[in-house]
Amino acid sequence: MNKFIDVELFKSHCRDGMSIMVGGFMAVGTAEILIDALVETNVKDLTIICNDAGFEDKGVGKLICNNQVKVLISSHIGLNPIAGKMMSEGKMEVTLTPQGTLIEQIRAGGAGLGGVLTRTGLGTMVEENKQKVIVDEKEYLLEKPLKADMAIIRGSRVDKYGNVFYNATTQNFNPMMAMAANKVYAWTEELVEEIHPNHVMTPHIFVNYIVRESW
Amino acid sequence: MNKFIDVELFKSHCRDGMSIMVGGFMAVGTAEILIDALVETNVKDLTIICNDAGFEDKGVGKLICNNQVKVLISSHIGLNPIAGKMMSEGKMEVTLTPQGTLIEQIRAGGAGLGGVLTRTGLGTMVEENKQKVIVDEKEYLLEKPLKADMAIIRGSRVDKYGNVFYNATTQNFNPMMAMAANKVYAWTEELVEEIHPNHVMTPHIFVNYIVRESW
Amino acid sequence: MNVKEIIARRVAKELNDGDIVNLGIGLPTLVANYVPKNINVYFQSENGFINLGPKPNDDEIDLDLTNAGGQPVTILPGGAFFDSSISFSIIRGGHVDLTVLGSLEVDEKGNIANWIIPGKMVPGMGGAMDLLVGAKKVIVAMSHTNKGKPKILKECTLPLTAKGEVDMIFTEMGVIEVTKEGLKLVEINPMYTIEEVQNATDAALIIPENLKLMEV
Amino acid sequence: MNVKEIIARRVAKELNDGDIVNLGIGLPTLVANYVPKNINVYFQSENGFINLGPKPNDDEIDLDLTNAGGQPVTILPGGAFFDSSISFSIIRGGHVDLTVLGSLEVDEKGNIANWIIPGKMVPGMGGAMDLLVGAKKVIVAMSHTNKGKPKILKECTLPLTAKGEVDMIFTEMGVIEVTKEGLKLVEINPMYTIEEVQNATDAALIIPENLKLMEV
Numbered sequence: 001m002n003k004f005i006d007v008e009l010f011k012s013h014c015r016d017g018m019s020i021m022v023g024g025f026m027a028v029g030t031a032e033i034l035i036d037a038l039v040e041t042n043v044k045d046l047t048i049i050c051n052d053a054g055f056e057d058k059g060v061g062k063l064i065c066n067n068q069v070k071v072l073i074s075s076h077i078g079l080n081p082i083a084g085k086m087m088s089e090g091k092m093e094v095t096l097t098p099q100g101t102l103i104e105q106i107r108a109g110g111a112g113l114g115g116v117l118t119r120t121g122l123g124t125m126v127e128e129n130k131q132k133v134i135v136d137e138k139e140y141l142l143e144k145p146l147k148a149d150m151a152i153i154r155g156s157r158v159d160k161y162g163n164v165f166y167n168a169t170t171q172n173f174n175p176m177m178a179m180a181a182n183k184v185y186a187w188t189e190e191l192v193e194e195i196h197p198n199h200v201m202t203p204h205i206f207v208n209y210i211v212r213e214s215w
Numbered sequence: 216m217n218k219f220i221d222v223e224l225f226k227s228h229c230r231d232g233m234s235i236m237v238g239g240f241m242a243v244g245t246a247e248i249l250i251d252a253l254v255e256t257n258v259k260d261l262t263i264i265c266n267d268a269g270f271e272d273k274g275v276g277k278l279i280c281n282n283q284v285k286v287l288i289s290s291h292i293g294l295n296p297i298a299g300k301m302m303s304e305g306k307m308e309v310t311l312t313p314q315g316t317l318i319e320q321i322r323a324g325g326a327g328l329g330g331v332l333t334r335t336g337l338g339t340m341v342e343e344n345k346q347k348v349i350v351d352e353k354e355y356l357l358e359k360p361l362k363a364d365m366a367i368i369r370g371s372r373v374d375k376y377g378n379v380f381y382n383a384t385t386q387n388f389n390p391m392m393a394m395a396a397n398k399v400y401a402w403t404e405e406l407v408e409e410i411h412p413n414h415v416m417t418p419h420i421f422v423n424y425i426v427r428e429s430w
Numbered sequence: 431m432n433v434k435e436i437i438a439r440r441v442a443k444e445l446n447d448g449d450i451v452n453l454g455i456g457l458p459t460l461v462a463n464y465v466p467k468n469i470n471v472y473f474q475s476e477n478g479f480i481n482l483g484p485k486p487n488d489d490e491i492d493l494d495l496t497n498a499g500g501q502p503v504t505i506l507p508g509g510a511f512f513d514s515s516i517s518f519s520i521i522r523g524g525h526v527d528l529t530v531l532g533s534l535e536v537d538e539k540g541n542i543a544n545w546i547i548p549g550k551m552v553p554g555m556g557g558a559m560d561l562l563v564g565a566k567k568v569i570v571a572m573s574h575t576n577k578g579k580p581k582i583l584k585e586c587t588l589p590l591t592a593k594g595e596v597d598m599i600f601t602e603m604g605v606i607e608v609t610k611e612g613l614k615l616v617e618i619n620p621m622y623t624i625e626e627v628q629n630a631t632d633a634a635l636i637i638p639e640n641l642k643l644m645e646v
Numbered sequence: 647m648n649v650k651e652i653i654a655r656r657v658a659k660e661l662n663d664g665d666i667v668n669l670g671i672g673l674p675t676l677v678a679n680y681v682p683k684n685i686n687v688y689f690q691s692e693n694g695f696i697n698l699g700p701k702p703n704d705d706e707i708d709l710d711l712t713n714a715g716g717q718p719v720t721i722l723p724g725g726a727f728f729d730s731s732i733s734f735s736i737i738r739g740g741h742v743d744l745t746v747l748g749s750l751e752v753d754e755k756g757n758i759a760n761w762i763i764p765g766k767m768v769p770g771m772g773g774a775m776d777l778l779v780g781a782k783k784v785i786v787a788m789s790h791t792n793k794g795k796p797k798i799l800k801e802c803t804l805p806l807t808a809k810g811e812v813d814m815i816f817t818e819m820g821v822i823e824v825t826k827e828g829l830k831l832v833e834i835n836p837m838y839t840i841e842e843v844q845n846a847t848d849a850a851l852i853i854p855e856n857l858k859l860m861e862v
Contacts, residue, residue: 098774
């Protein structure tokens with residue numbers, strides 16, 4: 001199974017209306033080259049699932065500023081003023097989700113769980129229109145699993161099998177997103193022969209494509 | 216904070232009636248020296264949470280054969296015939312739990328979740344007396360979180376801060392148990408100065424004590 | 431060729447290039463010996479790794495590296511270790527393409543019972559319930575009868591391991607598909623007649639016009 | 647000493663040896679500068695590590711290593727990186743001993759509102775809701791008023807970040823405990839009178855007999 005594709009082939013996989021999970025936290029750990037490629041395709045009506053809205057010139061912020069995002073599911077949009085503006089003008093639908101709930105929803109999607117039972121968000125706007133479940137007389141919010149058509153992840157190192165290693169704080173949402181999306185595209189600066197099995201953070205079975213600028 | 220204790224001090228922490236999570240899978244990744252120490256204390260009425268019942272002479276099997284276990288929560292007891300015998304004779308209460316459910320229950324305990332929503336066990340004996348939750352017209356079993364007074368984990372390497380690295384398949388239940396117990400005791404063959412932050416599998420904040428045979 | 435070999439060889443033909451596969455203990459393990467040469471499949475070991483390899487030579491045994499039965503094994507190039515929470519996320523999240531399990535009983539609704547004989551044998555379900563519910567395709571690989579007694583039933587008599595999750599049954603007598611209409615015999619071992627297979631089966635078998643011969 | 651310094655210094659005295667601490671962005675971050683010399687505390691950064699250290703020198707910046715605000719930071723010896731699922735298991739599982747957060751409003755029931763001003767400011771809650779619910783102890787560190795307008799209220803007017811989770815409030819005027827009976831002023835900055843503090847506070851303050859002076 002040859003997983004290697006170039007950016008042009010990646011672009012040909014992008015479609016209007018797709019749901020895309022994008023790893024990274026304030027764009028740290030985001031595969032910028034794949035975001036740029038997505039911007040170039042100009043595909044529209046995307047549902048983007050990402051920790052935050054990035055910056056105007058960094059991370060998913062570039063997609064937002066290019067009017068490609070219909071729905072954003074995110075924990076924080078404060079560092080991208082355009083995102084807030086588009087939200088209040090009704091040009092982009094934003095679902096603000098507590099960060100811990102968001103990562104658990106993604107994990108639940110990848111792990112085949114029916115949902116997440118959490119106390120986070122109880123008594124706040126977050127609980128609106130959501131099912132509650134009582135366990136041992138304590139109330140929990142039921143937050144539903146999240147899945148996506150595509151995940152874009154960034155590995156500090158990727159081996160030829162598709163195993164991924166993340167350096168420092170670039171890990172964040174990447175490993176769980178790699179498990180929750182239908183097709184996973186990994187970009188890396190450093191392609192290596194083999195990552196030691198003890199150091200693999202995303203096993204190759206979750207990575208469908210390894211994208212490089214060119215081959 | 217000095218986390219180092221010897222086996223004698225560990226033994227003084229063991230009490231009748233405690234709940235103890237024991238890492239390991241068929242005793243691979245189990246801290247045998249701490250099990251031996253527990254046998255020596257002869258504390259009784261333990262609740263043991265472990266993937267399996269070990270063997271008669273290996274892993275938690277040694278505690279079972281020494282009549283120290285009142286309740287065993289486990290996915291498999293087949294390789295320890297004494298466990299099956301004690302169960303059918305009513306000398307030990309055994310809760311058989313699907314392995315995936317068991318690890319998720321432990322994770323939920325450590326992660327502050329209200330429970331696990333899973334399809335595993337539906338339509339089987341496992342669903343008896345359990346709450347069910349409907350999410351998007353699909354039925355799920357609600358499995359409750361598990362916590363324990365103590366966890367016994369085995370690190371292939373532990374550093375002086377209490378960070379843990381697990382080699383090969385010794386990882387199994389250890390990292391999640393380290394997050395779900397009140398006091399965590401890590402045993403290791405190899406004490407090192409510092410594990411690289413990228414290679415830590417259980418962060419030091421979860422390890423209360425590093426136990427060695429003697430100091 | 432003995433019964434187990436016949437079954438394992440035939441099951442191996444169901445493997446597709448790139449499949450992630452989990453094999454149960456016993457007969458299913460043998461399937462790994464017959465993977466077609468022209469494809470890559472990746473065996474998962476639910477105790478925590480992918481790219482399960484063959485048993486090591488005596489001088490290569492690593493006690494830290496075992497399979498779900500606790501036996502020393504090897505890891506093939508490109509493999510990765512992970513903890514049980516990831517391992518079962520793989521299984522329950524639908525990332526396993528195919529699981530092959532042995533069984534005590536299977537019935538025409540695709541129900542399966544293989545984890546307990548009350549009062550007699552109580553090994554526990556281990557990861558079997560998770561695999562049955564989570565894997566994309568579930569294959570049961572077993573001898574057709576137990577000492578002449580049918581194991582493929584109208585309705586399971588033992589406590590179930592999972593309800594309606596079995597897709598196909600492979601025995602030394604043939605290959606059976608679980609369909610909404612019931613059990614369909616899609617291949618027959620030329621050493622047996624349809625009548626013999628039906629007599630060894632408690633459930634009624636649907637015999638299609640294009641019944642094929644099982645390659646043995 | 648400015649207002650922020652007064653507050654950060656005082657909050658730092660709440661730290662205990664071995665504490666796992668998460669500091670919010672802004673004022674709370676300053677608390678790290680005043681950790682008592684004789685104790686070890688471990689700062690968690692919710693984007694994925696423990697043992698958060700100070701900002702690096704310009705020549706030591708590692709773009710892969712940032713705090714929850716996306717700013718370059720360092721990791722102290724003994725630290726560990728992890729993914730967001732582990733990071734929030736730490737937070738939500740009750741493994742954080744203390745969190746210090748800024749706020750727009752707090753009320754006498756321990757309710758807090760600091761994530762949204764509808765129609766004006768919609769940054770999102772980030773990890774704040776998780777920290778408030780999950781941390782063992784929640785400290786709000788903020789200026790006592792906003793341009794003279796009280797921020798400590800009978801009842802929050804903005805949408806809540808969490809209900810009844812605040813344990814203590816530290817401002818430049820004093821230290822307030824959230825109790826079942828209401829807000830109790832336990833320390834007062836000697837630069838202010840009780841009357842001045844009460845006038846700057848919308849909720850009624852309980853003044854205990856043993857009201858202490860806040861060390862500033």
